[in-house]
Amino acid sequence: MPKFVLCLLALSLLLVGCGGPRLSVDPDWKDAPKNFHVIASAPYVANADDLTDDFRDENSFRRWFATYLDSSLTEYSVAKPSVKIVDDAVFSTGLLKLGDEFAKFPLPEVEKLEGIGGVVIAVHPVRFWRDATPCPNGGCIGGKHLNVMMSYTIVAVEDMRVLAYGVARVNDSFTFAMTRGNWESVIKGAAKQLLEDTPLKK
Incomplete structure (x- = not known):
């Protein structure tokens, strides 16, 4: 597992x-x-x-993820978003204070991107996983969850001013098998958190 993902888990x-x-x-x-x-x-x-059950393959899921995140942000924002999946190499990390702790957050390396200006939300890493609530003595069906976690910054790239940053973490429960609706639910929840307390939110 990438080191940055482990750091994100620890921060969460x-x-x-x-x-x-x-x-x-x-x-x-x-x-x-x-x-x-x-x-x-x-x-x-x-x-x-989980991908092959609800999407054909990893590439199909990536395209769907970008499209659905875009539509979710459009629903919750006063401004028009444009979502793009990029290589990890376009992100550097910045040490920023959250509460009483300092943690690493993603920063865009704008010189590695074309056609990117104004306000940019940098989201890295993005991690999905499932877990289950333990059931004491095996006497019931434990609750299952799909989780998503994203580390993000919002930056005005002209002067690299950091406007906001944080960690979005959302889960959605299911009983037996996940459906596309679970994926949609966590992405919608994450989109809301990316915009939370900012002028971008409706």
């Missing part, structure tokens, strides 16, 4: 465990642009079989 556990803040927004950021870019790394899915 820290925030959940201590009840710390999930995001930070520059209080001087008041106005939303007319449009914004979203660059996201290719999503990592812990169980590859």
Whole structure:
């Protein structure tokens, strides 16, 4: 598992465990642009079989993920998004303070991207996995969940001013088998969290 993903997991556990803040927004950021870019790394899915059950293959899932994230952000934002899946190499990392802790967050290397300007949401990494709530003594059917977690920053790329950053984490429950509806639910929830407390949110 990539080192950055392990760091994201550790940060998420820290925030959940201590009840710390999930995001930070520059209080001087008041106005939303007319449009914004979203660059996201290719999503990592812990169980590859989950992809073949609901999508044909990894490439089909990546295309669907970008399209559905775009439509979800469109639904919840006052501005028009444009979502693009990019290589991990276009991200660097910045050490930013969240609550009482410092953690690494993704920053776009704009010189490696064409046609990207204005406000950019950099999302890296993107990780999906499933887990289950333990059932005491095996006397019931434990609850199952699809999870998604994303580390992100929102940057004004002209001067590389960091406008907001945080960790989006969402889960959706199912009983027996996952459906496409579970994937849709967690992406919608993550889209809301990417925009939370910012001028971009409706």
